[in-house]
Amino acid sequence: xxxxxxxxxxxxxxxxxxxxxxxxxxxxxxxxxxxxxxxxxxxxxxxxxxxxxxxxxxxxxxxxxxxxxxxxxxxxxxxxxxxxxxxxxxxxxxxxxxxxxxxxxxxxxxxxxxxxxxxxxxxxxxxxxxxxxxxxxxxxxxxxxxxxxxxxxxxxxxxxxxxxxxxxxxxxxxxxxxxxxxxxxxxxxxxxxxxxxxxxxxxxxxxxxxxxxxxxxxxxxxxxxxxxxxxxxxxxxxxxxxxxxxxxxxxxxxxxxxxxxxxxxxxxxxxxxxxxxxxxxxxxxxxxxxxxxxxxxxxxxxxxxxxxxxxxxxxxxxxxxxxxxxxxxxxxxxxxxxxxxxxxxxxxxxxxxxxxxxxxxxxxxxxxxxxxxxxxxxxxx
Ligand code: SF4
Numbered sequence: 001x002x003x004x005x006x007x008x009x010x011x012x013x014x015x016x017x018x019x020x021x022x023x024x025x026x027x028x029x030x031x032x033x034x035x036x037x038x039x040x041x042x043x044x045x046x047x048x049x050x051x052x053x054x055x056x057x058x059x060x061x062x063x064x065x066x067x068x069x070x071x072x073x074x075x076x077x078x079x080x081x082x083x084x085x086x087x088x089x090x091x092x093x094x095x096x097x098x099x100x101x102x103x104x105x106x107x108x109x110x111x112x113x114x115x116x117x118x119x120x121x122x123x124x125x126x127x128x129x130x131x132x133x134x135x136x137x138x139x140x141x142x143x144x145x146x147x148x149x150x151x152x153x154x155x156x157x158x159x160x161x162x163x164x165x166x167x168x169x170x171x172x173x174x175x176x177x178x179x180x181x182x183x184x185x186x187x188x189x190x191x192x193x194x195x196x197x198x199x200x201x202x203x204x205x206x207x208x209x210x211x212x213x214x215x216x217x218x219x220x221x222x223x224x225x226x227x228x229x230x231x232x233x234x235x236x237x238x239x240x241x242x243x244x245x246x247x248x249x250x251x252x253x254x255x256x257x258x259x260x261x262x263x264x265x266x267x268x269x270x271x272x273x274x275x276x277x278x279x280x281x282x283x284x285x286x287x288x289x290x291x292x293x294x295x296x297x298x299x300x301x302x303x304x305x306x307x308x309x310x311x312x313x314x315x316x317x318x319x320x321x322x323x324x325x326x327x328x329x330x331x332x333x334x335x336x337x338x339x340x341x342x343x344x345x346x347x348x349x350x351x352x353x354x355x356x357x358x359x360x361x362x363x364x365x366x367x368x369x370x371x372x373x374x375x376x377x378x379x380x381x
Contacts, residue, residue, distance in 0.1 A: 001050050001051065001052055001053065001256075001257050001258065001259060001269075002052070002053065002054050002055075002056070002248055002251040002252070002256055002257070002258035002259070003052045003054070003055045003056070003077070003081060003258070003259055003261070004055075004056050004058060004248075004258055004259070004260040004261070004265060005036065005055070005056070005057045005058070005062075005073070005077070005260075005261045005262050005265070006020070006058060006059060006060060006260060006261070006262035006263060006264055006265040006276075007032075007057055007058070007059040007060040007061065007062040007064070007065060007262065008020050008021050008022060008032070008059060008060045008262065008263050008264060008278075009021060009022060009023070009024040009028070009029060009032070009059065009060050009061060009064050009065070010022070010023060010059070010060055010061045010064065010094075011023065011061065011064060011094070011096060011097065011133045012131065012133050013131070014130055014131045014132055014133075015129070015130055015131035015196060015197040015198045015201075016130055016131075016190065016191075016192070016193065016196050016197075016198040016199075017193075017196060018193035018194075018195075018196055019059070019060065020060070020263065020264035020278050021059055021060040021061070024064070028280070029064075029065055029066070029069055030069060031280070032262075032263075032280065033065070033069045033072050033073050033076075035280070035283060035284055035287055036073055036076060036261060036262060037072065037073075037076040038287045038288075039261050039262070039287050039292065040076045040077055040079070040080040040081070040261060041076070041079075041080055042287060042290060042292065043080065043081075043259060043261070044079070044080025044081060045080075047259075049080060049081060049082055050081060050082065050259075051081075051082045051084060052081045052082065052083050052084065052087065053084045053086075053087065053088070053247070053251070054087065054088040054089075054090070054247050054248035054251055055077065055081075055083070055087060055088070055089045055090070055248075056089075056090045056091070056092075056248040057073075057090070057091040057092065058091075058092045059092055060092075061092065061093070061094045061097060061118075062091050062092055062093065063091070063092070063093035063094060063097040063098045063103060064094075064097045067102060067103065067106040070106060070110065071106065071110065074110045074111075083111075087111070087113070088113055088114060088246075088247045088248055089110075089111050089112050089113045089114065090112070090113070090114035090115070090116060090246065090248055091107065091112050091114070091115055091116070092116045092118065093115055093116065093117055093118070093142070093146075094117070094118045094132075094133070094134060095117060095118070095119065095134040095138045095139040095141070095142035095143075096133050096134040096138055096142075098115070098117065098142045098145070098146065099138055099141050099142040099145055100145075101145070101149075104145055104146065104149035104151075105149075107149070107151065108149060108150060108151065112151060113151060113152040113153065114151065114152060114153040114154075114155065114184075114246065115146050115151050115153075115154050115155070116155040116156075116157060116184075116186070116246075117139070117142055117143055117146060117154065117155065117156055117157065118132075118157045119139040119142075119143065119156045119157060119158055119177070120132055120139075120157060120158060120159045121136070121158065121159060121162065121173055122136040122139065122140070122172075122173050122176045122177070123136060123169065123173070124136050125164075126162050126164075126165065129162070129163060129164075129198075130159070130162070130198070131197070131198075140176075140180065143156060143180045143182060144180065147180065147181060147182065152183075153182075153183040153184055153244050154182045154183055154184070155182060155183065155184035155185065155186060155240075155246070156177050156180070156182050156184070156185050156186070157186045157188065158173055158174070158177060158185065158186070158187050158188070159187075159188050159189070159190050160173075160187055160188070160189055160190070160215070160218045160219065160222060161189045161190040161209065161210055161215045161218060162190055162210075163202075163207040163208055163209055164208055165210055165218075166210065166214065167214060167217045167218055167221060170218045170222055171221065171222065171225060174187075174222055174225055174226060175225075178226070178229045178231070183240060183241045183244035184231075184238070184239070184240040184241070184244050184245075184246065185226060185231055185238075185239045185240075186237055186238050186239075187219075187222055187223075187226075187237055187238075187239070188237050189215065189219065189237075190209075216364060219360075219363075219364050220360060220361065220364070223239070223360050224360075226239045227239070230242075232316075233316055233360070234250075234315060234316050234317075235249070235253065235314050235315050235316065236314050236363045236366060250315070252311065253311045253312065253314055253315050254311070254312075255304075255307060255308055255311055257269045257270070260276065261276075262276065262283075263276055263277065263278050263279070263280055263283045264276060264277075264278040267293065267296075268299070271298060271299045271304065272296035272297065272298050272299065273296060273297055273299055274292075274293050274295055274296040274297065276292060301327075304327070305327050305328055306374055308323070308324070308327060309324070309370065309373055309374070310370050310374075313356070313357075313358055313366060313369070313370060314363075314366065316357060317355065317357070318350075318355040318356050318357030318358070319332070319355060319356045319357075320354065320355055321351075321354050321355060321356060322354055332356065332373075336373065339372055339373075343362070343369060346361075347359055347361060347362075348361055348362035348365065348369060349362050349369065
């Protein structure tokens with residue numbers, strides 16, 4: 001099982017952010033950890049202290065938790081879940097809250113094996129526009145510190161397609177990232193989430209976003225550059241040195257069961273899915289009344305089939321056509337031949353070795369390709 005813990009706190013709210021996170025009030029982080037301890041105990045009892053292959057602390061900003069609270073949280077998880085010896089223990093961190101030795105020393109002691117740093121850009125103007133609470137110099141210092149702390153893997157998150165960004169800016173960001181020598185780099189295209197300050201600014205005509213052609217060049221040339229530097233693409237937005245792919249995220253894309261703890265966390269176990277309440281009081285009441293997960297929705301066969309296609313096609317391993325046939329009761333090619341032929345001719349997909357894969361240009365338009373496939377998906381058996 002994959003275990004996810006949502007830490008819903010941030011130092012300030014970034015201008016593009018639609019994740020569930022708040023700036024903590026005094027005492028709120030301690031209260032959160034107490035609730036997390038109770039939730040971990042609840043699931044430990046219900047699931048008989050299940051085995052966990054990967055653990056991921058996400059958010060929010062988990063590195064905002066003071067070391068003593070982080071230790072309490074991990075102690076509660078260890079007490080209620082059985083960690084596999086080869087556990088991947090990943091954690092998200094922001095440069096301003098991770099750039100000190102006390103934090104790095106705590107992470108090493110707690111058994112964190114993978115740190116994912118939200119760098120986003122090495123340009124201070126970009127960072128100011130995004131409302132990030134750190135500078136490029138702080139980000140670079142945090143990466144160096146993490147790499148020197150002996151964690152198995154350090155990953156950098158970067159965003160492309162920023163207002164005012166051009167291809168050469170993006171490639172300069174990637175070069176700076178590569179020079180630091182992390183094991184993993186994630187590159188996300190900027191998404192303007194409705195209602196965020198950045199989206200409102202764009203609607204008011206106050207942002208100059210790169211045009212579609214420039215964005216395509218950023219994605220394609222950025223990917224080529226990273227692969228030329230030994231970072232292999234294994235998912236639409238993710239590149240890693242051989243053997244340093246994120247196992248936790250791979251588990252999501254392979255539709256493995258996962259349990260999410262914390263406010264707003266989502267779980268999928270036994271073909272049922274539920275989401276914890278976002279509001280901390282409602283979350284506390286659900287733990288007290290042991291109602292967490294009792295409103296789980298069954299995932300119908302159509303939904304599972306769609307998710308299988310959608311998630312597997314995100315990865316460079318692609319979709320196993322035999323597995324599809326077994327789930328759907330028919331070949332993917334049946335009824336889709338003209339479309340698949342057209343996609344191949346445009347070099348957007350490859351069919352080889354019993355798998356359907358998107359090429360890098362195909363990944364750029366993955367939503368449209370998947371929507372076309374969905375148009376004709378049968379109900380699964
Ligand atoms: S650090 Fe991440 S979760 Fe927090 S506000 Fe910024 S984008 Fe959102």
